[in-house]
Each structure stands twice: as structure tokens, then as C-alpha cells.
Amino acid sequence: MEIEEERADGRCSVEEAAKRVEGRKGKYGEAAAIAAAAMYLVWENLTVMVPNLWNGQSRRLLLDGLNGYAEPGRIMAIMGPSGSGKSTLLDSLAGRLAQNAVLTGNILLNGKKRRLDYGIVAYVTQEDTMLGTLTVRETISYSANLRLPSSMTKEEVNDIVEGTILEMGLQDCAERIVGNWHLRGISGGERKRLGIALEILTRPSLLFLDEPTSGLDSAAAFFVVQALRSIAHDGRTVISSIHQPSSEVFALFDDLFLLSGGQAVYFGESKMAAQFFAEAGFPCPRQRNPSDHFLRCINSDFDAVNMALMISQRENQKPVDPLSKFSTAEMKARLVEKYRCSEQEAKMKTRMREISEMEGPSMTIKKCGNRAKWWKQLSTLTRRSTVNMSRDLGYYWIRIIVYILLSICVGTIFMHVGTSYVDIFARASCAAFVSGFMTFMSIGGFPSFIEEMKVFHKERLNGHYGIVVYTLSNFLSSFPFLALMSVASATIVFYMVKFETEFSRYVYICLDLLSSIAVVESAMMIIASLVPNFMMGVIIGAGYIGIMMMTSGYFRFVPDLPKVFWRYPISYINYGAWGLQGAYKNDLIGLEVDSKIGGGPKVKGEVILEMLLGYQAHHSKWWDLAAVLVILVTFRLLFILILKLKEKVSPFFQTLYAKQTLRRIGEPSMATRKSKLPQFPSKRHHQPLYSLSSQEGLNSPIN
Ligand SMILES: Nc1ncnc2c1ncn2[C@@H]1O[C@H](COP(=O)(O)OP(=O)(O)OP(=O)(O)O)[C@@H](O)[C@H]1O
Known part of the structure; x- marks a missing residue:
């Protein structure tokens, strides 16, 4: 929290903020440790496609030339209609893309190419896979003992376990079993919170979450996102996809990445999104939740709904939705175009370049997975x-x-x-x-x-x-x-x-x-x-x-x-x-x-x-x-x-597969990428995590 407060006045790095906090406290304590594990993630021109199985010559673009960054001390929401590519973006960033998908573009972690699976990041997936016979407390406790440093005493580990149970609001079901196909256990929402609890136990420096609030009621969703926000504001990087958040939950996010059909509609501070939509000609009505409004503008399913309503309504009935005079395709095209020439995009490119040029001890990467003997x-x-x-x-x-x-x-x-x-x-x-x-x-x-x-x-x-x-x-x-x-x-x-x-x-x-x-x-x-x-x-x-x-x-x-x-x-x-x-x-x-x-x-x-x-x-x-x-x-x-x-x-074979696929069907069309991409300085350590298709490994983590 102190680090975030320190950074509030300007955009100094977490390392600098930690040093200031340290200076005030007179000791190099927890703040510095957090700063030393700071994770800056940059993705540039990220494209994911899958070749058509039945027709080897065609392909489907899942993500189309996305640019963005995530930095410590901030929590980012990835939002978009169902099927817009939120999970694909998270999977690409976390190095967990499916075998049949081909990724091109650059992903840099602290300015370096790096394999992100097996312990560099913590990822809460949509499926909550757990041992059904254990109770909630046992599940968290075993996980804590598996990963927390062996130097910690039993009491310290217990404190963390109990703290996490409270943090995720699991105290009422702590003694209940998780449940499996033949044992009825905790509810879906409680499972979801347990899944998050298991990953936040060790306070990872880079945390991905795929729809952590799905299946939760509004109070539980608020509770969970509030906890994630405080983790982020302690100097960690948190990226979460989210479906239809309430206005209170939406307000907890610092940054917003809005996707539609694999294209970026908006990336920037979440509180500026409403202004961006208003400037594009789609102001958020007074009584409407901003996140609902953003999704309403870019969700093409509404076209079908409007069409059905128009057919079923009598002549004298006017559609109540003011946006119904535009098709979603029109709104999306206007927003995408507006974003490409917007101040937000310019700011993003500048910040991407700044992050890529940052150096120092805070840019070293530490594994967050386990520290137990x-x-x-x-x-x-x-x-x-x-x-x-x-x-x-x-x-x-x-x-x-x-x-x-x-x-x-x-x-x-x-x-x-x-x-x-x-x-x-x-x-x-x-x-x-x-x-x-x-x-x-x-x-x-x-x-x-x-x-x-x-x-x-x-x-x-x-x-x-x-x-x-x-x-x-x-x-x-x-x-x-x-x-x-x-x-x-x-x-x-x-x-x-x-x-x-x-x-x-x-x-x-x-x-x-x-x-x-x-x-x-x-x-x-x-x-x-x-x-x-x-x-x-x-x-x-x-x-x-x-x-x-x-x-x-x-x-x-x-x-x-x-x-x-x-x-x-x-x-x-x-x-x-x-x-x-x-x-x-x-x-x-x-x-x-x-x-x-x-x-x-x-x-x-x-x-x-x-x-x-x-x-x-x-x-x-x-x-x-x-x-x-x-x-x-x-x-x-x-x-x-x-x-x-x-x-x-498997990464090697995935690279080979990607190369062959690209040779067969060609690179994704550059026509869709009109924006000027930020030019990264040509330093040796600024190698892409995933190299561009025409050069070497695609979707292949290097190192
Ligand atoms: N490995 C894959 N092979 C083929 N198609 C895929 C693959 N992965 C994702 N897709 C397709 O890409 C699209 C985006 O999927 P993704 O899961 O990223 O969407 P999403 O925005 O997370 O959706 P939801 O909110 O419903 O979870 C979907 O149409 C999906 O079918």
C-alpha cells in the first residue's frame, strides 16, 4: 500500500517507490523485497490464430495485433463479450496457449524474453481443479506447506492460512469438503474463491485470473476483487478477465483492456473509458453501469436481439434502446478507429517504450511458485x-x-x-x-x-x-x-x-x-x-x-x-x-x-x-x-x-507447428494493423519472448 501511495503522485517505478519507503522507514524490509520481485509485462503486436482443421489453407484470427502492458501496483480488467478472446489473451500472456493455436508477436517480461509457465506466474483458471476429499482449510494448509519457505514456523504458516481464509471469506465453509463427482461439497462460488485463495497464498508478483467472479454474487465478487486490488496495490501485477462486473466492482480496477472479436477497443485507465466512449459518440446513459454500456456497444449479439425485437414489435412501438439505431459492427468499427488515433493509445505506446527501456535490479525475474525445501x-x-x-x-x-x-x-x-x-x-x-x-x-x-x-x-x-x-x-x-x-x-x-x-x-x-x-x-x-x-x-x-x-x-x-x-x-x-x-x-x-x-x-x-x-x-x-x-x-x-x-x-514442437502453419497459410493480414507500433530500442536483452513469425520460434517460449 505504501509503495502505491508513494507512486500516486507520478509514475515512478516500483523500485524507486520502494527505496523512498525504505528511506522513510530506515530499513530495507518487505517493500524492497516486493520491489525486487516486480513484474512488468509488455505485449506488442500479439496475434493468435488457429488454422482451419478441415481446410488447411484458411485460418481464424483469435487475437489481432494487440498491444499493451501491465505493471506492478495496478490491477487490470480484461473485458469483452463472450468469445472475444479474453481467455486467449490471458493464456498467451501466461504461455499456456493450446497446441493448435499459433502466436506471433512479442511478449516481454521485465524487458526480457522468458518462459512464463512453471512458476513464473500464478494463474487462476476458469476450471477449479482440486482434490475433492479435502476440506477447504486442509486444501489451503497443504498448499501453504508445499510452497511457503521452509524457514517459516508452523505458527507463521497457520497465520497465513487463516488470513487467506478470511481474505476470501471462506471461514464459514472452512471445515467442509471441496467435493467431487460423487461427494457433494462446497458451492461453485466457494470453489472459485478457494481457487483464488490457493494462488494468492504466496503473494505472487504476477497474477493472472480468468473470470474469478463468475458464479459469485455481487457482494462476494466485490469482496474478491477488493482483495485482488489490495494485493496489486502492494506492488504486484494483477491481470484479470471479468464478465459483466457491477459498477462497484468495475470501479476497483485501475486499467481496462476492452476486447471485441480479438481486437482492442480500448486500453487505458478504467476511469477514462467512459470519456473515451462519450468522445466516440456513445456516451454512457446516466443510470447505466459503465461496464454494461461498454459491452453493449461492442457485443454483436445485440444486433440479433434488436432484429428479433423489431420483427416482433408492432409498428407504433419505438425501440427503447438509444443505441439500437447503430449496428454493433458500426459502433465497434468507430471505437476501434477512434482508439487507434486516441490519446490513450499514444500514452500506451510511450509507457510501453519506457518499460522496455527500464533497467536495474527490479528487472530481474524471480520464480513465485515454490520456496519450500x-x-x-x-x-x-x-x-x-x-x-x-x-x-x-x-x-x-x-x-x-x-x-x-x-x-x-x-x-x-x-x-x-x-x-x-x-x-x-x-x-x-x-x-x-x-x-x-x-x-x-x-x-x-x-x-x-x-x-x-x-x-x-x-x-x-x-x-x-x-x-x-x-x-x-x-x-x-x-x-x-x-x-x-x-x-x-x-x-x-x-x-x-x-x-x-x-x-x-x-x-x-x-x-x-x-x-x-x-x-x-x-x-x-x-x-x-x-x-x-x-x-x-x-x-x-x-x-x-x-x-x-x-x-x-x-x-x-x-x-x-x-x-x-x-x-x-x-x-x-x-x-x-x-x-x-x-x-x-x-x-x-x-x-x-x-x-x-x-x-x-x-x-x-x-x-x-x-x-x-x-x-x-x-x-x-x-x-x-x-x-x-x-x-x-x-x-x-x-x-x-x-x-x-x-x-x-512440447514448446519445440509447437514452434515447429507454428512455423509450418505460417508457411502454409501465411502471416495474419497486416491490413488489420494500421496502427503504428511502438519502436523498441534494439538492445540485446529486448528480445521478444515469442519472436515474430518470419524470424524464429512462434508461440515458443525461449530460455
Ligand atoms: N485452441 C483453440 N482452437 C480453436 N478455437 C479457439 C481456441 N481457443 C479459443 N478459440 C476460440 O476463440 C474464441 C475466443 O475464445 P476465448 O475463450 O478466448 O473467449 P472469451 O472471451 O474468454 O470467452 P468467454 O467469456 O465465454 O470465456 C472462441 O470463439 C473460441 O472458440
């Missing part, structure tokens, strides 16, 4: 995930119950299986069922896992924690549940079927089942990281497990598998083949079986293993178990690698 994040994430898994019935509990019931079925069907000649087949079938089909059920937890992955993606994009920490925490939190289901199943089967009753064999069955289930879980994680929705994941996962079962050695002995592909490499990278081999060895080695029906001389289990099941007993069952563990570790590493590659490589 990795081990604190690991323990917090593990605790959060464990709580979620234990409360979500569908994650593990239902599976554990089904595993137990199924084990009882297996136990009763193969009850007290003997060691006669025919029982060999029963023993083999029982082992194959346990290590094959029982692992198949791991697919059941896929929907819950997908929900958790969505939360991970959101938090990862905002830089809350790293991929390795997430993978480890998932393993640690799921381990007790996997162990419980494996031990319960193995115990029931082992003692009901009465395999050899040595304890070491029992331990082996437990470990074999546990490691096989853990491998399937890891495979499902990999599939979840590659496919966009859970239905596809379930289908691909079922296909994968089916192939693994087929080549595990029960339906066709491993030595009989066709050498090319199925034997090498599939059976070698198949956890089921190693698991089943280990299970057979565990059962048969040391066992003596009748050689024919009704008795006969005994045959050693090793002979049966070799002659009947096609396995050589030249390596121990523990090596088979080790092979399953190696596959498990490999899968977890592969999961990490895929996520890392997706983060690092």
Missing part, C-alpha cells in the same frame, strides 16, 4: 495424497474389498489343493490367476488417479513443486494401500489353498503380488500422462494388461512364444512373465508330486517346472522378483521422463 514438499504431498487416498472410496478401498472377496473365491475354488498329478494344473492355474488377473484390477483406481493428475498438472504449471517429488510422494502414499491389498489377498489364498506352508513361501507370494500390482499402477500412471481422458486410459490400460497376461507363460509357455517380438523383447519386459515364473518356482521347487493319477513314484517339482511348464530353474525365484522390481523402477523413471519431456519438448 524438497523434503518438506515430499512429506506434505505424501500426507496430502495419503489423506486423499484414504477418504476416496474409489481409489483403493473398493479394490481392497473386491480383492478380499476374490481371494476368498479363489481360496474356496482351489481349497486344499493337493500334490497329485492332476493337482499340478490346479496349482499352476491358481498361481496364474493370482499373479495375472488380480493385478488386472489395478485399473479400477484409474479415475481417482486421473483426478489427482489433473491437480498435479495445475499445480505443476504454477510451479508449486517438481515432477520427481510428485512421483516419489505418489509411490510412498500408495504403498500402504498396495501392501494391504497384496498381503490380504496373498494370506487368504495361501492359507486356504494350502500351498506349501513355509513362511518364506508366504512372504514371497506377498512380495510377488505387491510388486506386480505396483508395476501395473506405474504403467497406468504412464498411460495417464499420455492420454487426454480416463476412458481412453482405461481402454489402453486394459489392452496393455491383456497383452502382458497373454505372454506371461500361462496361456502359452514362454519358450514356445514366437521368438520375434513376443519372446524377445515382450516376455522380457513383461512383469507378468517374471512374476509368474517366480510364483511357479515358489510353489514347485522343493515339492514332490505323484507321477501319475492315483499315486506312483514321486517327481520333483524342479522336473515339473522344466518339463511341463518350460522353465529352467537355473536362477532363483528371488531374481525373478528382482526383475519385476527393475521393471517397477524403470516405469517410475519413464513416468518422470515423459513428464519432463512434455514440459521441455
